[in-house]
Amino acid sequence: MYSLFTLNSRYGDDKDFDGCAIFGMMNLQGKRFPSREPVRAISNMHERGNGLGGGFALYGLYPEHEDDYALHIMYLNKEAKEKIEKLLHKSFEVIGCEEIPTKKANVLNPPKVWRYFVQPIVEKMSTKTADDYVLEKVMRINTETGKAFVLSSGKNMGVFKGVGYPDDISEFFCLEEYEAYMWICHGRFPTNTPGWWGGAHPFNILDWSVVHNGELSSYGINRDFLEMHGYKCTMRTDTEVLAYAFDLLMRKQKLPIGIVSSIIAAPFWDDIDKMEPKQAQIFRALRQTYGSLLMNGPFSVIVARHGEMIGLTDRLKLRPLSAGIRGDFFYLSSEESAIRLVSPFLDKSWNPRGGEPVVARLKIGKLVEVLAK
Amino acid sequence: MKSYLPPEYIVYRDHERCTRCHVCIEQCTYETHYYDAKDDKIYSRDNNCTNCQRCVVFCPTNAISILKNPNTFRENANWTQEAILAIKKQAETGGVILAGMGCDKPFFTIWDRLVLNASQVTNPSIDPLREPMEIRTYLGSKPDYLEFEYNNNDVALMTKVAPQLCLETPIMFSALSYGAVSLNVHESLARAAAECGTYFNTGEGGLNSKLYGYGDHAIVQVASGRFGVYKQYLDVGAAIEIKIGQGAKPGIGGHLPGEKVTEDISRMRMIPIGTDALSPAPQHDIYSIEDLRQLICALKEATDYSKPVSVKIAAVHNSAAIASGIVRAGADIIALDGVRGGTGAAPRVIRDNVGIPIEFAIAAVDQRLRDEGIRNKASIVVAGGIRSSAEIVKAIALGADAVYIGTAALVAIGCTVCQKCYTGKCPWGIATTDPKLSRRIDPKVASKRLVNLLLAWSSEIKEIMGGMGINAIESLRGNRLHLRAVGLTEAECRILGVKMVGE
Numbered sequence: 091m092y093s094l095f096t097l098n099s100r101y102g103d104d105k106d107f108d109g110c111a112i113f114g115m116m117n118l119q120g121k122r123f124p125s126r127e128p129v130r131a132i133s134n135m136h137e138r139g140n141g142l143g144g145g146f147a148l149y150g151l152y153p154e155h156e157d158d159y160a161l162h163i164m165y166l167n168k169e170a171k172e173k174i175e176k177l178l179h180k181s182f183e184v185i186g187c188e189e190i191p192t193k194k195a196n197v198l199n200p201p202k203v204w205r206y207f208v209q210p211i212v213e214k215m216s217t218k219t220a221d222d223y224v225l226e227k228v229m230r231i232n233t234e235t236g237k238a239f240v241l242s243s244g245k246n247m248g249v250f251k252g253v254g255y256p257d258d259i260s261e262f263f264c265l266e267e268y269e270a271y272m273w274i275c276h277g278r279f280p281t282n283t284p285g286w287w288g289g290a291h292p293f294n295i296l297d298w299s300v301v302h303n304g305e306l307s308s309y310g311i312n313r314d315f316l317e318m319h320g321y322k323c324t325m326r327t328d329t330e331v332l333a334y335a336f337d338l339l340m341r342k343q344k345l346p347i348g349i350v351s352s353i354i355a356a357p358f359w360d361d362i363d364k365m366e367p368k369q370a371q372i373f374r375a376l377r378q379t380y381g382s383l384l385m386n387g388p389f390s391v392i393v394a395r396h397g398e399m400i401g402l403t404d405r406l407k408l409r410p411l412s413a414g415i416r417g418d419f420f421y422l423s424s425e426e427s428a429i430r431l432v433s434p435f436l437d438k439s440w441n442p443r444g445g446e447p448v449v450a451r452l453k454i455g456k457l458v459e460v461l462a463k
Numbered sequence: 464m465k466s467y468l469p470p471e472y473i474v475y476r477d478h479e480r481c482t483r484c485h486v487c488i489e490q491c492t493y494e495t496h497y498y499d500a501k502d503d504k505i506y507s508r509d510n511n512c513t514n515c516q517r518c519v520v521f522c523p524t525n526a527i528s529i530l531k532n533p534n535t536f537r538e539n540a541n542w543t544q545e546a547i548l549a550i551k552k553q554a555e556t557g558g559v560i561l562a563g564m565g566c567d568k569p570f571f572t573i574w575d576r577l578v579l580n581a582s583q584v585t586n587p588s589i590d591p592l593r594e595p596m597e598i599r600t601y602l603g604s605k606p607d608y609l610e611f612e613y614n615n616n617d618v619a620l621m622t623k624v625a626p627q628l629c630l631e632t633p634i635m636f637s638a639l640s641y642g643a644v645s646l647n648v649h650e651s652l653a654r655a656a657a658e659c660g661t662y663f664n665t666g667e668g669g670l671n672s673k674l675y676g677y678g679d680h681a682i683v684q685v686a687s688g689r690f691g692v693y694k695q696y697l698d699v700g701a702a703i704e705i706k707i708g709q710g711a712k713p714g715i716g717g718h719l720p721g722e723k724v725t726e727d728i729s730r731m732r733m734i735p736i737g738t739d740a741l742s743p744a745p746q747h748d749i750y751s752i753e754d755l756r757q758l759i760c761a762l763k764e765a766t767d768y769s770k771p772v773s774v775k776i777a778a779v780h781n782s783a784a785i786a787s788g789i790v791r792a793g794a795d796i797i798a799l800d801g802v803r804g805g806t807g808a809a810p811r812v813i814r815d816n817v818g819i820p821i822e823f824a825i826a827a828v829d830q831r832l833r834d835e836g837i838r839n840k841a842s843i844v845v846a847g848g849i850r851s852s853a854e855i856v857k858a859i860a861l862g863a864d865a866v867y868i869g870t871a872a873l874v875a876i877g878c879t880v881c882q883k884c885y886t887g888k889c890p891w892g893i894a895t896t897d898p899k900l901s902r903r904i905d906p907k908v909a910s911k912r913l914v915n916l917l918l919a920w921s922s923e924i925k926e927i928m929g930g931m932g933i934n935a936i937e938s939l940r941g942n943r944l945h946l947r948a949v950g951l952t953e954a955e956c957r958i959l960g961v962k963m964v965g966e
Contacts, residue, residue, distance in 0.1 A: 305586040307931055308938030310945065318833050343608045349618070356935070358595050372611075375624045378601045379609050379839070381937030387586050388932070406594065406934065408587055 110291070110303035111135035111256075111277040112411075114392040114422040115432075116399045120452050121418070122150050125265040127432040128273035131421075133257040134428045135277055138303075143278025143290035144259040145251025147299035148270035149396055152246050158185050158207040159224050162241040162248050163231065164287055165202045170237035177234065181227050182208035190250075195262035197254035201287055203241065203263075205248065221296055221341065228295065232324045242294035247396070249299060251276070251290035259290075271452070274394045276301040293329040297395040298336050302329040303424060304389030304409045315382035328389070335383050336393050347400055347449050353380040355405040355445035392422050397452035407444030414439040420450040467551050472514045473530045474507035480526035481505055487518035487527060492888040492900065515881040517890035549811075562811035563884030563894065564870055565711055565803040565848045572803070573822035573951070574854045578964060580945040582932035589934050591925035597935040598924055600865050602702075602842040603627035603771040604795040625795060626770050628682075628702055630865055631660030632921040633936060634855060636913075637846050637869030638684050638706065638775070640666030641691075642719045642728045642740065643807035643884070644873075645901035646673070647909070648893055651876060653677035654906060655913030664867065667691070667706060667717065667742060669731040675699050682773065685762065687716060688742035690732040694765070702796070703762050704773040705755070707746065710804025710847045713777030713818045717742035718808065723887050723896045756792035763793070771795035778802065778824030778847065779817075783831035790832060790841045798867065799824050801847025805870040807894055808885030821847035822861060826959045829862025829941055838941075852923035861959065862941040875916040876909040 113132045117123060128146070152160050161178075165171040178184055186207040192200065215223045228240045242249035247270075250263040256277045260266070276291035292299040306312060306328040313323045313331055321334040332354075339350045353376055362373045377384070388408030393400040401422040403411045412426040414436040421429040426439060442448045474495060483505060487496040495511040496518065498504075514529045535544050549560055582588040589596065604625040612619045636652045643666065650673075652663040657680045664682040669691020674681070683700030685692050697703060708714065719728075719740035729736040749755050759772050773796035774789045776782065786797050801821025806814065825845050832838040845858050846867035855866050874880065877891035884894035892903025924936075933939050947964040948956050956963060 305932075307582070307586060307933045307945075308942060310942035311938060311940060314833055314941055318836050318838060345609075345611070346613070349611065359597055359599050360595065372618065372620045374601075375609055375620055375622070377937070378603075378624060378627060379605050379622075381935075382940070384935055384938055386933050386935055386938035406589070 110279055110301075111138035111424045111428075112291075112301045112303050112390060112392050112422070113275040113424065113428055114273065114301070114394065114399050114401070115275075116272040116394075116420045116450055116452075118418045118420055118450060118452060120150065120271045120397075122153075122269035122271045124269050125260060125273070128275050129257060129260045129265065131423065131428040131432045132275035132277055133255070134431050135423075135425055136255065138279060138424060139255060139277030140279045141255045141258075142253055142280050143251070143276070144254055144256030145249060145276050145278075145290045145292050145301075146256070146260065146263075146265060147242065147247065147249045147274040147292040147294060147301070147394060148265075148268055149247045149272035149274075149299075149394060150270045151248045151268060152207070155186065155207045156246045158209055159243060159245055160248050161206045161208060161228075161243050162190065162250070163204050163206065164239050164241055165204065166237040170235040171202065171204070173235055174231055174238045177227075177231065178206060178208065181211065181214065182206075183211055184208050191264050191267070192262050193264055195254065196258045197252055197262045199287075200252060200262065203250075225296060225337075229322050229324075233322060239288040241288075242292075242299070244294065244297040244299075244396075247294075247297070247299070249292050249294045251292065252287045253290065272394060272399060274299050274301050274392055274399070289327060291329055292394075293327065293333045295333050295337050296341070298333050298341075299394045300329050300333040300336070300391060302332055302389060302391045304328070304391075304404070305387050306331065306385055306389060307387030308385060309387075311382050312385065329391075332385065332389075332391055332393070335385075339380075339383070340395075347398075347447055349376065351400075351402055351445070351447035352376055353383050354385045355402060356381075356384050357445070358405070390424065399450045401442060401448040402446075403442065403444050405445035410441075411448075412439070412441050413448050422448065464555060466555055468510075468548060468555070469534060470509035470512065470532055472512045473509050473532050474512055474518075475528045475530050476505065476507065477526045478504060480524040482524055482526075484523060486521050486523065490517045490521050490890060492890045493886075513881045513883045514879075515883070515890050516879045560811045561808055561885045562814050563805075563807060563809075563882045564880050565805040566815045567882065568815055571820040572848075573820055573955075573959070574850075574857055576949050576951050577822075577857050577946050577959075577961065578949060579853070579856060579860070579927060579931070580947070581930040586932045588932050589929040591922075591929040594929070595934060596925040596929055598632055598921060598928075600630040600633045600936060601627040602630065602796050602844065602864055604841055605839040607839065626768070628662060628771060628796075629660070630662065632917055633859060633865035633924075634917055634920060635661050635682070635844065635865060635867050636663035636872050637805075637867035638664040638666035638682075638704070638709075639869060639873075640668030640684075640717075640719075640807075641671060641731060642668040642723055642896060644893055645896055645904060646671055646727070647901050647904040647906050648873075648876070650674060650906040651904060651909035651913060652872065653680060654910035655917065656680040658910070658914050659917045661917070662701060664704060665691075665700070668719075668728070668740075670696055670699065671727070671731060684775075685758075686742055687744070687746040688732075688740060690734070690740060690742070697762065697766050700770065702771045702773055703766065704775055704796075704798060705746075705758060705762070705794075706775045707749070707755075708775070708777035708779075708800070709806060710777045710800030710802055710818055710821070711806030712809035712813045713779050714744060715809060715813050716744040720885075720887065725896050725898075728896055752788045752792055755789065759793045773798050773844070775800060777804070777817075778819045778821055780819065782819070782824045783827040786828040786843075787831055787835055787837070790837050794841055796842045796844055797828065798844045798846065799828060800867075801845070803848030804846055805848070805873075806884075821845050821858070823955075823958055825858055825861040825863050826943075826961075830960060833941075852920040853927065855920065856924055856927050856939070857946060859936065859940050860942055860945050861961075862943075864940060871916070872913060875912045876904060 390409035390411040493511040656663040667686035678699035686706035775798035802818035842864040
């Protein structure tokens with residue numbers, strides 16, 4: 091089989107090593123807005139990236155295909171496309187398909203990127219849920235040819251990413267043509283995976299997208315734990331592990347974000363020992379059961395799914411994260427300056443503490459800050 | 464029959480320094496030293512010396528040195544001194560050669576071929592003196608997932624988590640039975656375990672009622688002889704361990720010679736004074752995996768499902784498959800004991816040739832349980848000649864939850880690994896039940912030495928973790944990316960799940 095390992099990380103490094111800029115912007119009423127502000131904001135943090143990766147996840151992107159899974163698939167050659175399309179037609183009812191329009195921009199070796207709107211074929215799903223069925227097919231596509239990768243697989247959303255600065259990627263994919271109510275953006279400074287479009291952020295699986303700044307020292311055990319739960323870590327990036335962890339805990343095991351954040355950035359034993367017995371019992375059980383999903387090492391991360399944007403840092407806060415709110419707009423960013431650039435007068439601006447999630451939810455209309463305690 | 468065996472060691476005494484104080488004569492339990500009144504000198508019977516260093520340490524004028532006998536047979540890479548001596552010894556006695564402690568051959572140590580990682584540039588290392596560094600470990604079966612019930616702002620945990628052992632440091636004291644070691648040693652281990660928030664293992668020989676106060680920190684062992692096992696013993700322990708095998712002597716039972724069975728030991732083991740305590744090779748009620756399941760269930764039933772049950776096996780060829788069976792049989796903890804694991808007495812041929820190095824066993828068992836999706840069902844505790852904190856970190860990175868130390872603990876309280884534990888005459892007062900010799904271990908002093916060792920190793924573990932940028936031990940466990948191999952073959956690296964340095 092084609093070695094995915096060398097493909098993503100051509101020198102066979104264990105995982106991603108990168109510094110980054112992350113930015114997220116959301117309209118809490120679900121009103122869609124164009125690319126101008128998010129692209130300006132992420133571009134402002136130019137120095138945090140090195141031109142070897144940029145990307146965007148857009149939610150509310152395809153309202154005309156609200157109920158179809160939108161697959162963004164990247165092809166490195168023609169044969170892969172033919173093979174994968176055969177697979178798609180076998181597994182799905184393909185409602186629409188087209189090559190994603192691009193224009194000339196300062197990007198490196200762009201692959202062909204296609205989008206498909208699909209519905210699972212009911213008879214083939216057997217007892218699986220539609221999400222699990224799609225997840226399984228995504229895993230299959232990612233490992234099938236080594237030349238085709240699913241960039242995103244959610245409904246009414248899509249990921250655009252590649253090798254270049256974020257503004258170049260935006261130009262390349264003509265993002266000025268799109269609108270979305272939530273934009274998750276990333277500028278990357280990798281040290282080990284040059285020239286690989288699949289390695290750029292956001293990383294997506296189904297409804298979930300993740301942009302991430304940092305390096306997980308716990309990567310090895312996080313990966314092994316997730317693989318024990320049926321995930322295949324083909325991209326060999328820390329970010330992938332984060333996305334799968336959220337999928338496992340929130341979608342499959344239905345745990346709320348307050349609890350999930352206490353798994354991924356767990357409170358210290360000393361603090362748990364000081365809690366009331368009932369609460370201590372919960373937190374102790376969480377660390378005992380999910381210790382392998384503790385994300386150790388520096389990270390700040392923005393995780394998004396429809397209607398929800400979550401910011402979280404490691405429990406020591408070794409990477410920056412700033413939050414702001416102005417009217418119906420909610421912002422998360424590596425640097426406050428990027429938020430101030432697009433919204434100079436914030437109603438509220440703050441730096442969340444290490445390990446404490448910030449959650450913005452649609453329709454509730456107000457920001458919810460969930461504390462770990 | 465005239466013995467052809469030369470002395471292994473020569474006792475060299477500086478007669479000018481020697482003050483004839485007789486300390487060496489009193490300290491040596493093998494009657495090596497004797498006083499010659501006519502010469503007013505102390506001489507030595509070299510043949511008796513085991514090089515335990517007791518006299519050297521206690522000589523007030525540093526008059527004694529123990530030298531390896533320079534007189535050897537003609538050099539021969541094949542017919543080594545050890546091989547020739549063993550044959551001569553057996554030709555004279557017709558017996559099995561006994562040995563104490565673990566395998567002393569150099570060819571099984573993989574730890575030295577593994578190096579650890581540290582953070583540079585892309586992530587920060589963490590200073591354990593300034594930042595929290597967590598090494599607390601829970602042993603026991605973990606659920607697949609947790610379920611909660613939410614009522615407004617109230618969250619209630621619906622999943623019942625199986626009973627766990629809480630270790631403030633991932634180091635426990637390995638099974639050392641009362642009988643193999645003295646009550647004072649047991650007490651020292653118990654005190655140190657309690658003070659450090661960890662556990663000691665009683666071994667097969669019961670727990671003296673004087674030590675019941677330390678029951679919260681005791682893992683009580685149930686082995687093939689069932690010595691010392693009764694309701695109160697099971698109730699008082701924090702966990703129960705079924706001993707199937709031991710790394711120093713896989714497939715072999717135990718034999719406590721009658722001389723060591725004193726009145727107290729006889730009461731504990733429920734056998735007459737002076738009779739040999741024989742632990743059969745197999746557990747005669749466990750001839751197959753389903754029998755093990757029954758014993759696990761019986762012990763859990765007897766203790767009202769209130770404590771974890773561990774199953775200890777020697778690391779052998781099929782450890783991975785056996786471990787999988789043990790987990791499915793309901794064990795909460797698997798204890799693996801590697802080929803270098805120690806013992807009070809074992810046939811040397813077994814000790815040095817049977818079993819596999821613990822490093823491979825950890826990796827194979829951890830991987831198998833992960834492949835089968837049941838790694839969370841049991842914790843893995845490993846043992847077998849662990850000599851330093853670095854080896855503990857490597858063991859955990861290979862997939863262990865915690866380690867047992869036996870020999871290292873005894874070394875801390877005086878043992879010099881002279882390997883003569885089976886004589887019952889341990890000059891350091893450790894591997895003996897002789898009341899006079901036992902007094903050489905003062906539980907107050909010895910437990911302090913043990914506490915110091917655990918403290919020192921815990922600090923070193925934290926230093927190493929901090930260097931890796933990891934501040935909780937669960938992020939190190941099974942995280943083989945933090946290991947690299949030097950000088951191992953590709954096959955060895957594959958089995959260990961470790962890449963070569965530079966890769």
